[in-house]
Amino acid sequence: MYVTGGGCILNSMKIHARTERLLLRNWTPDDVAPYAELVADPDVMRQIGNGKPRSRTYAEEFVAEQIRHQETRGWMRFVVEAAATGAFAGFCGFDDKTGRLDFGWRYEKAFWGKGYGFEAAAAALYVAQNAFGLTRITCQSVLNNPGSIRIMQKLGMSEIGIEMSSGETVVVYGFAEEWPEGL
Numbered sequence: 001m002y003v004t005g006g007g008c009i010l011n012s013m014k015i016h017a018r019t020e021r022l023l024l025r026n027w028t029p030d031d032v033a034p035y036a037e038l039v040a041d042p043d044v045m046r047q048i049g050n051g052k053p054r055s056r057t058y059a060e061e062f063v064a065e066q067i068r069h070q071e072t073r074g075w076m077r078f079v080v081e082a083a084a085t086g087a088f089a090g091f092c093g094f095d096d097k098t099g100r101l102d103f104g105w106r107y108e109k110a111f112w113g114k115g116y117g118f119e120a121a122a123a124a125l126y127v128a129q130n131a132f133g134l135t136r137i138t139c140q141s142v143l144n145n146p147g148s149i150r151i152m153q154k155l156g157m158s159e160i161g162i163e164m165s166s167g168e169t170v171v172v173y174g175f176a177e178e179w180p181e182g183l
């Protein structure tokens with residue numbers, strides 16, 4: 001994996017990490033269209049928040065928010081792109097809206113089940129810890145999202161609590177040494 005600290009600029013695009021098959025990069029306004037398509041897919045959104053697909057307006061606001069974060073603090077939910085084709089795959093990265101540092105991921109169906117989720121998560125975690133010095137990172141998932149929970153476990157995280165989120169029971173994962181007493 002190739003990881004940049006200050007950020008590598010390729011065709012004016014800031015790249016945070018390059019893995020065997022993926023790039024983790026900054027957002028551009030051109031990402032609104034593929035991201036709107038992603039969040040309009042009921043299968044993608046079924047195990048997220050209220051489980052409902054989201055609008056184009058939501059996608060526009062989300063991308064604008066990520067661009068604000070990348071311009072100010074540098075980290076956010078990184079775009080994940082297929083290195084070979086440049087296709088938009090989804091996102092993987094960090095958000096602190098809830099007061100905790102949440103690490104999450106979301107991909108188009110064509111990318112599921114091929115190891116991309118873990119590949120991107122391992123790279124994003126490396127960038128977070130080594131380029132941005134982020135700590136006390138947590139992930140959360142509804143109980144019936146085995147792929148997402150498996151990624152957390154493969155990253156070396158363990159269960160640190162169970163709580164309610166958007167009316168759903170969720171499991172929260174973190175690094176046990178950073179959460180010795182759980183949540």
Ligand SMILES: CC(C)(COP(=O)(O)OP(=O)(O)OC[C@H]1O[C@@H](n2cnc3c(N)ncnc32)[C@H](O)[C@@H]1OP(=O)(O)O)[C@@H](O)C(=O)NCCC(=O)NCCS
Pocket residue numbers: 043044045047048104105106107108111112113114115116117118119140141142145146147148150151
């Ligand atoms: C959940 C998601 C990120 C998984 O991504 P992915 O690229 O398919 O995951 P990977 O291929 O890297 O697989 C990671 C591990 O999970 C396992 N896994 C993946 N999908 C699984 C499923 N549906 N059921 C059981 N295990 C699954 C894989 O076998 C692998 O484990 P292994 O290495 O021990 O075999 C992807 O399905 C997705 O974007 N879903 C929609 C959005 C979402 O739910 N986001 C997470 C919200 S918490």
